[in-house]
Amino acid sequence: MENKSKTKLLALILFIASEIMFFAGLLSAYWVIRSQIPNWPPPGQPRYPLEVTAFNSIILFSSLATLWMAEKKLSLKRNYLSWLIVTVAAGSCFLIIQGVEWFRLIQQGMGLIGNVYGGLFYVVVGVHALHVAAGLSVLIYLLLKSLKMKTAMESDSLQLGKVYWAFVVLLWPFIYVGLYVI
Amino acid sequence: MSKKQSFLTKYIFSQDHKVVGVQYMILGLLMALVGGYLAYVFRYQLAYPNQSIPGYGVLEADKYNSAVTMHGTIMVFWVAMPILLSGFGNYLLPLMVGAKDMAFPKLNMLSFWVFFVSALTLISSFFVPEGAVGGGWTTYPPLMANPGFTGVGWGAPLWILAVALEFASMLMSGINFLTTTITMRAKGMTFFRMPLFVWMANVASLIFMFSVGPLIAGALMLLADQLFAVGFFLPEKGGDPLLFQHLFWFFGHPEVYVLLLPALGIVAEIITVFSRKSIFGYKMIIYSVLVAGVLSFLVWAHHQFVSGIDPRIAAPFGLTTILISVPFAITMFAYIASLWGGQVRFSTAMLFAISMIVEFLLGGVTGILNGATASDIYMHDTYFVVAHFHYTLFPIVFLTSFAGIYFWFPKIFGRFMNETWGKIHFWITAISANFVFLPLFFVGIAGNHRRIYDPSLFEHLKDFQYLHVISTIGLFVLIGAQVPFILNFFISMFKGKKATENPWEANTLEWQAPSPPGHGNFITDPVVHRWPYDYSLENTEKDWCPQTEAI
Numbered sequence: 001m002e003n004k005s006k007t008k009l010l011a012l013i014l015f016i017a018s019e020i021m022f023f024a025g026l027l028s029a030y031w032v033i034r035s036q037i038p039n040w041p042p043p044g045q046p047r048y049p050l051e052v053t054a055f056n057s058i059i060l061f062s063s064l065a066t067l068w069m070a071e072k073k074l075s076l077k078r079n080y081l082s083w084l085i086v087t088v089a090a091g092s093c094f095l096i097i098q099g100v101e102w103f104r105l106i107q108q109g110m111g112l113i114g115n116v117y118g119g120l121f122y123v124v125v126g127v128h129a130l131h132v133a134a135g136l137s138v139l140i141y142l143l144l145k146s147l148k149m150k151t152a153m154e155s156d157s158l159q160l161g162k163v164y165w166a167f168v169v170l171l172w173p174f175i176y177v178g179l180y181v182i
Numbered sequence: 183m184s185k186k187q188s189f190l191t192k193y194i195f196s197q198d199h200k201v202v203g204v205q206y207m208i209l210g211l212l213m214a215l216v217g218g219y220l221a222y223v224f225r226y227q228l229a230y231p232n233q234s235i236p237g238y239g240v241l242e243a244d245k246y247n248s249a250v251t252m253h254g255t256i257m258v259f260w261v262a263m264p265i266l267l268s269g270f271g272n273y274l275l276p277l278m279v280g281a282k283d284m285a286f287p288k289l290n291m292l293s294f295w296v297f298f299v300s301a302l303t304l305i306s307s308f309f310v311p312e313g314a315v316g317g318g319w320t321t322y323p324p325l326m327a328n329p330g331f332t333g334v335g336w337g338a339p340l341w342i343l344a345v346a347l348e349f350a351s352m353l354m355s356g357i358n359f360l361t362t363t364i365t366m367r368a369k370g371m372t373f374f375r376m377p378l379f380v381w382m383a384n385v386a387s388l389i390f391m392f393s394v395g396p397l398i399a400g401a402l403m404l405l406a407d408q409l410f411a412v413g414f415f416l417p418e419k420g421g422d423p424l425l426f427q428h429l430f431w432f433f434g435h436p437e438v439y440v441l442l443l444p445a446l447g448i449v450a451e452i453i454t455v456f457s458r459k460s461i462f463g464y465k466m467i468i469y470s471v472l473v474a475g476v477l478s479f480l481v482w483a484h485h486q487f488v489s490g491i492d493p494r495i496a497a498p499f500g501l502t503t504i505l506i507s508v509p510f511a512i513t514m515f516a517y518i519a520s521l522w523g524g525q526v527r528f529s530t531a532m533l534f535a536i537s538m539i540v541e542f543l544l545g546g547v548t549g550i551l552n553g554a555t556a557s558d559i560y561m562h563d564t565y566f567v568v569a570h571f572h573y574t575l576f577p578i579v580f581l582t583s584f585a586g587i588y589f590w591f592p593k594i595f596g597r598f599m600n601e602t603w604g605k606i607h608f609w610i611t612a613i614s615a616n617f618v619f620l621p622l623f624f625v626g627i628a629g630n631h632r633r634i635y636d637p638s639l640f641e642h643l644k645d646f647q648y649l650h651v652i653s654t655i656g657l658f659v660l661i662g663a664q665v666p667f668i669l670n671f672f673i674s675m676f677k678g679k680k681a682t683e684n685p686w687e688a689n690t691l692e693w694q695a696p697s698p699p700g701h702g703n704f705i706t707d708p709v710v711h712r713w714p715y716d717y718s719l720e721n722t723e724k725d726w727c728p729q730t731e732a733i
């Protein structure tokens with residue numbers, strides 16, 4: 001059984017490796033196009049939301065810390081559920097704030113049609129948001145399962161969830177710095 | 183009712199790696215019929231322009247573009263990859279490392295059914311309004327980014343969807359191959375006791391997994407261009423069409439090795455068995471392939487020498503391209519050295535394997551002319567390039583697959599294929615293929631651009647029309663030669679001569695399992711004592727030594 005979970009971890013790492021190449025491709029495409037556009041942001045377009053997203057990044061990072069705490073508590077056979085709930089809440093919070101910002105940008109006239117500036121934002125940030133949603137669904141699934149079974153979950157499944165979540169969170173600074181800050 | 187269910191779980195929704203492998207092979211062969219039919223249609227047009235094609239009708243110019251595009255797409259993604267990597271890989275890999283099944287059998291089943299859906303999606307694009315996509319298998323923008331140019335509304339997004347599903351399926355297979363090889367090897371099966379095919383399939387999976395991401399990123403942006411008219415790849419919107427070419431070929435060149443490596447693995451297993459000699463330079467081959475795997479990520483821009491990239495970028499890519507031929511030259515020489523002085527048994531499988539080496543060498547050598555920037559600027563986008571990559575891909579995809587099928591058929595179905603019909607199949611296939619592709623070098627040098635619908639319209643090509651006719655007649659023969667193969671395949675499945683466990687007297691583990699192996703593969707768990715290439719050892723009465731035999 002212990003062996004099987006190692007195999008699963010290996011499979012997940014291989015999957016994440018190909019995901020990293022995907023984001024590397026996406027971000028280099030972003031840089032190539034951006035370097036050819038003289039005015040960034042183009043006239044009449046809003047700046048990508050720097051400040052709100054800084055706050056949102058802190059939320060995302062704290063969710064990794066709380067998940068780490070949950071795993072630690074589980075290994076000590078203490079109450080880990082509350083930490084897991086906080087993690088799920090923080091992750092959802094991140095997604096909601098991102099969504100609200102999208103609405104604001106659309107209202108400010110950052111469309112998709114014929115707008116490479118807007119398109120890059122929606123594709124890169126949108127794809128990351130989908131990954132956050134996927135990671136979040138895994139965590140919610142683990143949470144519901146352990147609430148239903150009323151026994152502590154296997155630490156292996158939580159570990160797999162944590163590795164994927166760590167990938168999603170640690171990816172974010174590259175996007176935040178590349179798109180919002182610089 | 184219960185009997186029907188067991189048929190369903192045994193042959194249709196099976197988690198057994200062997201059934202999944204055979205499913206991949208058969209679907210790949212069916213798709214090859216579609217790809218071959220398309221080749222027949224556009225080759226007919228090229229030899230006899232604007233005449234009614236038997237079994238199709240008159241081929242319009244836009245449908246010509248669709249036929250060429252879909253031929254390339256199908257042969258690379260729906261024939262080569264599923265047969266060579268997923269088909270043989272799934273069937274052989276667990277057996278060769280001595281495992282009972284893949285690490286994730288359910289994921290394996292899922293990967294096949296995702297592949298099945300991807301094939302349906304691709305085929306369905308023939309029947310949507312405006313038909314299948316016609317922008318070439320490389321799907322370059324701005325042609326592909328703007329429906330206004332091609333008139334293709336539905337075909338292009340469906341193409342992207344189908345390819346994305348296919349890649350998802352290959353990703354699942356690749357993860358399974360690597361985890362199975364790393365964690366499930368039999369006792370005593372060290373990495374350097376693994377058959378070359380296992381090495382090759384794993385390196386190919388790694389190359390695929392590290393190269394496919396950037397293409398998916400490009401495809402996603404292309405899809406956004408098609409559906410929402412964003413303009414990522416349209417210069418007038420501030421986008422960059424060259425960017426897509428970079429993303430495509432960052433994947434596209436390594437993809438060549440995703441196909442080549444499993445083929446080299448299959449050929450290695452076959453030539454050692456039938457020359458009764460150990461492989462020459464086992465570790466050297468492995469290291470060469472690893473080096474080539476890394477280099478394959480550094481050559482992509484050689485596809486773009488005439489696309490307007492900076493010559494200062496072109497030069498280093500020309501250099502890496504020449505460099506990458508070195509490890510493959512080493513591998514090829516190792517194979518030839520393995521044949522040298524052996525007691526060669528000319529079975530059908532062996533004939534196909536040898537012909538693969540011979541024809542692939544011609545493809546490899548002509549590639550150097552494309553890799554060198556100076557000659558490529560003249561050759562680029564002519565039939566010379568078409569001839570070159572068909573001389574690599576035809577041996578990789580078809581000659582190797584046939585070799586593998588004739589070789590492992592007794593293991594898979596417990597019966598032999600007919601050798602006489604096999605040899606008839608071999609000789610006609612191997613010879614007629616040269617009639618198809620050799621003339622194309624010459625029309626290419628004569629200046630025939632590869633995407634011309636009707637070469638007879640061009641004054642400078644009129645004298646070379648007879649070469650197109652030879653090529654097309656060669657194709658008729660080549661396609662006809664597959665009839666005995668198909669009949670042989672299905673008749674032998676039920677009526678062929680019964681095979682024993684190890685009919686070819688081979689060393690690798692799959693020949694220690696029953697023919698065909700049951701679910702779970704081995705009767706007793708194999709223990710490995712030696713590498714797989716101990717043939718014709720001194721002081722032994724038989725000239726082979728299975729990996730399970732103690733030293």
Ligand SMILES: [Cu+2]
Binds near residue numbers: 435
């Ligand atoms: Cu290439």
